[in-house]
Amino acid sequence: MQITFYGVRGSIPSPGPDTVRYGGNTTCIDVITDNGDRIILDGGTGIRQLGLDMMNSLPLQCSIFITHTHWDHIQGLPFFTPLFVPGNKVDFYGAFDPVYMKDLRTILAQQMEYCYFPIRENELKATLSYTSLKEGDTIQVGSATVTSILLNHPVLNFGYLIEADGKRFFFTGDNETPLNIYKPEDEEYDEYQELIIQRESHIIDFIRGVNCIVIDAQYTKEEYFANKVGWGHGYFESSINFAEKAEIPLVHITHHDPTRTDDQLDAIFKQLTRQGSIPTGMQVTPATEKVTIHL
């Protein structure tokens, strides 16, 4: 399995000299199995370049799994060139939105309405399909399977487990480990803590021992506890700790904050190493655009 980052930035694209090493495009990960089956995780702005790279071999077929439909995970899709080419086949998968009662197709088509974009969804030339996933659904994509699990973000967000060629890879999408909403002295504290533990064990059991995880950690611990609790993202230590509990040897931290410069990211990782936050035997690196992981 070959995993390439095309977008590693959170929230909004942040191009410029300060982000050129790790990259400024929003979330998109390209996964290719040994058989050549292609699974794309999220359609942030990184998917534009991926689409161009894919155009040398037509017609093509790919499956795009959307973790959730916040802008930074879908805004590149109207610029994904393969959608405009007859003969291509693109299958979309993602959650239904139960708050606004919209399915994936409606949400994606709305970002291509005429006031936002000159070409409408029903004018795209590729053959498209849309599947609303339920938690735990497993989709067969050629030689691979992709299974969804609900994580914690302020909209339904699926993490995806990809299994192929005897390897297992997991991408969280956006995720914040839930905190107890009560204070330790409140009588509801223990009951709520028990629910959090149950939930976490369910997720840890699901991903235990995967070969590689790409995990959201947008914030430093200080930023997180200052005013980002409940925003739906992890901080470096929480995400590393999560991966450690799931016994995952290879960890790529993603969803870099748009204000984070390359130098700051380097400094943070040096500090994490120095303070012993990275467990022995675990390799932790910031996800970097155009870097490929071979499993």
Added chain:
Amino acid sequence: MGVDQDKLEKLVDQMPTFPQSAQRVMEICADINYSTPELVSVIERDPIITLKVLKLVNSAYFGLSKKITSIKHSVVYVGSNTIKNIAIAITTIGILPKVAQAGISRTDFLTHSLTTAVLAKLIGRSKGVAENELINFYIAGLLHDIGVILTAQLVKEEYKQAIDLARSENIPLHIAEQTKLDFNHADASALLVEKWQFPPALVDCIRNHHRMDQLENPTYMENSVFIANQLSKMMQDDAARISAVEIIPEITQDWLGMPVELVIDTLPDFEEEMQRIKAFMAL
């Protein structure tokens, strides 16, 4: 026989106070820095909201692999923001009466109220009203006719006659009420929302919704609810309509700035909002 004003006021007094839980859910939802434990406790104290939230979270719309058994469990699983957003939809629909008398179809009544609510909100938005004020447009649309249900409960037989008169003569219900009962439902609706301590502008809007021709300078809310009410009646089929469409006063027509028949075409979100509400109504 007319409506005895004392009796009506007594009936309003006997009506439950506006469900505190609903009011708190709305307050919490309007506050970006709301407290999750408070939201949880407000929902948990209201068995009906609790039941409906759990029903939705456990439905195919969410497609979860585990059964969610409590509000706390739902917050751990799908997050407080999502629970907050579905609670507001469930709560506002839940304010509407559960039964109707004097031959009024509850389904038709609910559909008319919700359609008026959604349209009032969207018309207000199209006129540049700030998002945080639109909730009052929505509530005014939702509750403008609640006095119909209230009055029908008080004087069942006479009210049925008023409805029959409105239907047979094809006149607005409030005129038939005036003839048969010397009273109109807008006043009853206003009495109730006043008791529920809604803002004075909202109470006035409801009280005035059949008196537009007497207003010198109707507010945006009054204009929006009035137009929404007429549009909603225009959308009903003959069997469902118990009140004729009214003539739009000139001042409101000028404010609207287009033929009323064209309004729906300028509100692209309407169908989608209605579908969403119907899904919540079905819970």
